[in-house]
Amino acid sequence: MDVSRKLSMVFVGVGGQGLMTAARVLAEAAVDSSTKALVAETHGLSQRGGSIEVHVRLGNVYSPLVPVGEAHVVLGFEMIEAARGVKYLARSGMLLTSETIMRPPLPGVRVPKRAEIESVFKSAGIRYYVVPARAIAEKVGSYMTENMVLLGALAGTGLLEGLVDMYRLRARISELPYADKNLAAFEEGLNTCRSTCGNL
Numbered sequence: 772m773d774v775s776r777k778l779s780m781v782f783v784g785v786g787g788q789g790l791m792t793a794a795r796v797l798a799e800a801a802v803d804s805s806t807k808a809l810v811a812e813t814h815g816l817s818q819r820g821g822s823i824e825v826h827v828r829l830g831n832v833y834s835p836l837v838p839v840g841e842a843h844v845v846l847g848f849e850m851i852e853a854a855r856g857v858k859y860l861a862r863s864g865m866l867l868t869s870e871t872i873m874r875p876p877l878p879g880v881r882v883p884k885r886a887e888i889e890s891v892f893k894s895a896g897i898r899y900y901v902v903p904a905r906a907i908a909e910k911v912g913s914y915m916t917e918n919m920v921l922l923g924a925l926a927g928t929g930l931l932e933g934l935v936d937m938y939r940l941r942a943r944i945s946e947l948p949y950a951d952k953n954l955a956a957f958e959e960g961l962n963t964c965r966s967t968c969g970n971l
Contacts, residue, residue, distance in 0.1 A: 776933055777830035779837045780925075783856035784848025785873055786821055789918030793846075794825045796947070797922060800940040801829050811835035822852055829934045844930060846921055849873050850888045850901075857897060866897050867924050867968065869904035869917060900924075900968050907959045916956035919944060923960025928968040 782790045791812060798808035811826045813836075826837045839858050847853025847868030860866060874882050885901075892899045904920040922944075926937065940957075947953045 777828065777832045778844070778930060778934055779832070779842050779861075780827045780829075780844040780846060781837050781842045781856055781859045782823075782825040782827060782846045782848065783852040784823055785852060786823055788823075788848040789915070790823050790825045790848055792947070793918040793922045794827050796943045797827060797925075797935065797940070798829075800943045801935045803939040803943070804934065804936040806830055806934045807832065809835040822855070824856065829931075844925065844928070846925055848904075848918065848921060850885060851883065854888050854891055857892070857895065860897065864898070865928065865930075865968070866892065866899035867921065867928070867964070868899065868901055869921060870901050871905050871917070900964065902960065902963060904960070907963065908956055911952050911955040911959060913949060913952045913956075916949075916952050919947075919953045919956040920960035920963075923957035923962075924964035924968065925960075926957070927961040927964030929965075 782794055784790050794810050798810045801808040806829055809828045809832055813824045826835055828835060828837060837859055841861050842859040843861060843864050845856045845860050845866045847856060850868055850872045853866060853868035870885060872882060902921060902924045904917040905914060907920045908914045908917040944953050944957055
């Protein structure tokens, strides 16, 4: 693996969406590939559906936290949280986000529509791609595999090349419960993003 490279990512979403599982699987696969991996979780009320941020850094890195404005990738498991996580993106960074929008637990809070959120991304000049993660997860038979869809989309960007061996990553996914569905979700996410995300 390329010891001189580094990749800084921030996973953002809501408690219960499997962010830590995705981060752990990726970090373990990186270590299996002889790449240094650092993971740090920061969250509020994650047990009650609150916001979660997981910082994942691979390669030639020494601090687990990604500074604001320095993430190569923000991986959004929920669109509202993705909008909040944009601050971490480097100028040349990429946002990958699920199309999922979850209603905040507080009553009377207006939930923005997808088009409104995307308009924020567009006006900021962000490179982004909306992954149909919920639809893909349901296609493979379990909405709980959305996190693996997004991990596959991340792999589809090509940014993990030289840092994480895909065989090692698939091997780690195969250790999860319902491995067949999780692997299918990963492959669908990878194929969905492979032809599009690398050209953003």
